[in-house]
Amino acid sequence: MGLNICLFLSGVLFICDGLHVLGPSDPLIVELGGSVMLPCYVEAPLPLEELEVEWKGADSGTLVHLFQDGESRPEAQNQAYSGRASFFTEEVERGNFSLLLTNLTTKDAGIYNCSVYSQQETGQTSVEIKEIEYLIVTGGHVVSAYVGEDITMNCSVDSHIPPEKLDEVSWKKVDQQIQVLIFLNGEVQPESTHERYADRVELFSREEIQKGNFSFRLKDLRTEDKGQYICEAFFGEFADNTTVEVQQLGFSSMHTGILLLCIIAFVVPVVLGYPAYVSLKRNDNSKRALAVQYTLVCCSNIALCLAFILWGVIEGFLTEAATCSAINLLRILFLFWIAPYLDTFKAILQRFIKRSAITLEYAVIAAFAYSGFIVRLWHNYQQTKNIVRLGIIIVLLSLPFLLCINIFVQGLTKIFKQEQTNYILTELINGARGCYVVLTYGVNISKLVLFILPFLEMIFVYFRCQCLFNRGSRVLIRMSVLLILEIVCASSSVYIHYDLLDTLDFRKERDGLTCLAAYLYVLTGMLLFKVVIDDYGLFSRRPHSNRTRQVVESSTVTGTQRTSGHAIVYMLGAVGLSCVNSVALAVELILKARNGERTVNDLRVILVPFECIFPIGCLVLQISEFWGKNRENLTKDFKDLCQLCGCKQASVDSPAEKHELEALRST
Template sequence: MVGEEVILNCSVDSRDPASDIEEVSWKRTDQDILVLLYQDSEVLSDSSHDNYRGRVEFFITEIPKGNFSLKLKDVRLEDKGEFLCEVHTRNLSARTTVVLQRLGFSGFHIWILVLCFCVVLISVGLGVLIFILQRKEDSSGGVVKLHASLIICPNILMCAAFIAWSTEGTLAEIVTCSVVSIIRPLMLVKTSPYLRRFPSLCCAVVVAVLASVFGALCVHYVNEHMGNKKDGKGYMALTALLHVSAATSLFKHPDDLPNIPHCVIYIFGAVGLNTVNSIALVLELCLKAGSGARTVEDLRVIVLPSETLFIAGWLVLQIYGVCVAIRHRRKGGQGRTVCQVHQEMEGLSDTVL
């Protein structure tokens, strides 16, 4: 079971004294990496590959008896595969293989599946309902509450799913994908057709809570996983930049936007992005459980391009809104100028008369 311990058996003839054993090594045959090495009567833990350092050990008291079984702790999905035990003594060499397979899901994995299912269910369900009400031009208070639920709930659940992925993903992958999920409500509030119907105090509280909670999570994960490494300060700076960028996105909402493109971009951000991310995370988890290896090396290659597409679409709409506003202003200015000319002409004629 993933997350538990497993023992990989390997032993030599007990009639050979331990002093005759020159080297015992455990390796992954499918990845050609060293798992653990025993050499010159000493266990060389530092020789282990990064994926296994701190997770493997010999039974020290059993070594004099020729027992070099390997204890593998905190089993992961990528541990699935073939392990090779090689023993070299003064007189002979021998090897044996152990295949680790049928790894079940851990509690974190089941939690990820449940969260992703809830994200898709809430996003698609509320998205379809809102789209129908949008077609009917319903702007009641209930519709505004549905928009608020669609903006907040799925993204918080998606953020939690990415945090649970910390058992399998890299720190950079987890932090980036989680940040994108938790700050997406800020962008969705901006793109919502009912932005002016949302209470200002409610929006301010949501922004403050989301930024504060995830800021604390970022600091915790960076300190826990990065320690004193030089990349730690870089991640702290990135977190601050993302929070500031998210807050500055709440500028004035454009007045003149085409309804259909506006609705499409909003639904894509609120429903499409969470659905894509949930499916990608579930597929990656299931494929890794089957093969023991990552299919997509970094989920950021899925999360970030789709997010960029959403923001780029909104940017195009904003530019369009600015162009329309400028055009209206020019027309209005020209109209006022003509009126002023007529008034001046009428005043002049009255004076002459």
């Protein structure tokens, strides 16, 4: 009886024990969209006959996978797992019933039961997918808006972790890789925002960020904002992104205004150019003819000045807009300076234009063009407290101011006319710019040339009354030396601007500033020539030197004399430059609206080289008229110079010339 009881209890224990089905001891952590293997196996292989394996969700009872009668039964599984749950068929006969689950979703988290049935034995194990790690970025869309409007770019981050704990969320402009916004360590980093978007972008409130809303608002939309933007989120090895495209932007009212001003600046010279030229050829100073001339000169240039001011407000940068506006506005004064009808103006206005046109343009253009240098010097001074830098700032600010004061005193009063003072002040400004370069980049030979040469020229001008240059022949030496120094100084300035500004924060302005350096030296050359011809008249050794002085004074390109050369240069400035500038600005505006980025980074690269042609033409007219009225004196002075240098005269001198040469040798 006891033996039977023992055998019965042993059978019960065996049946209750069943199959030993094994699984993982810890929950599984998986990645959203990835794959995971749910382990389930027995220690000893089981015969395939009457073997059945079920994988079910513990909570819902959903059939995930069924293996029966030696094969998988996909038709029996829930459709949510169709094509995603499978066995390793070759491993089943070895007792491995692990399930491969692919394309994981957040709904796959939970407990799964693996039940094994073999003949009269049963076993079960459970596998838990505890957490599904995921990072999903959504919100891609297309934005269409007008320039000047505010837009919102959507970006939503869905993750298994709180949004404020993400490693990084950033917005970038794709085509130029410009950093727009960055959310790092739970905070927005404003210092990482590119200057183009400074004070124009902002995320939503902290509450919205905690919901995963990383959309941002872009204010005051510009044409260069067109393009693709990418919102990227990072956490550990996880990363995802979405893109937002800002499509072609419509013109704002200010863009339309710029185009209208450009049309005016182009149409007026085209319509009035021919009648203005005809009136010049006919010496017509009637009220109607003068009205045409005034309209031609003033209307187009004022329109361009206003257009560039608007351009600076909505599209361009400050120094570009300021310089271009000043060039077009001051061209009015320059055109009146060369105009054959200047003698129709009132005396005080004539005097102001004759004495101030060149110098005023130099002072204003230099002040606007190099304002960026002064700002940079001020920032450096605030950091270093270097008193030398402060001194340069004061000099760079005071010299143009003093030059303007001198201009207005000379132009509006009859106190004095001193071309030498204007020229020396301009060379002081050139020297101050050279001093800035030396202090910023250190001393070497090429930089010292830019620094020293303007001062050498000033020395030659200042000592013009010395005995070395007190005769016409020797004035020719001085004129030649000054000309050579001016050419070398101008060439050095242009080269150093182009070479050194590439390493500055002014890289985008390098080409424009290089062109302006050349333009300023053209104006300096005109002032130098006025000084030289004044010197030639003052130091002429001939008895009729007073007549020579009078000739020189009238040898500026103003006055009553009308020549075809004057008319051509005048029409070049009044018609040609206005048309070129208006077309350049209009084309750049349209292309930027279409492409979303600038075709020409600095419009001064186009405007200033063409602008140089106008003062060069004026300078050629000055030289030509000076030579025409002083040819005889210059020829005699050149012969005297040859005698001083020991050269043989090629022709026989007249008795009067021989007498003068003997007197010259005796001195």
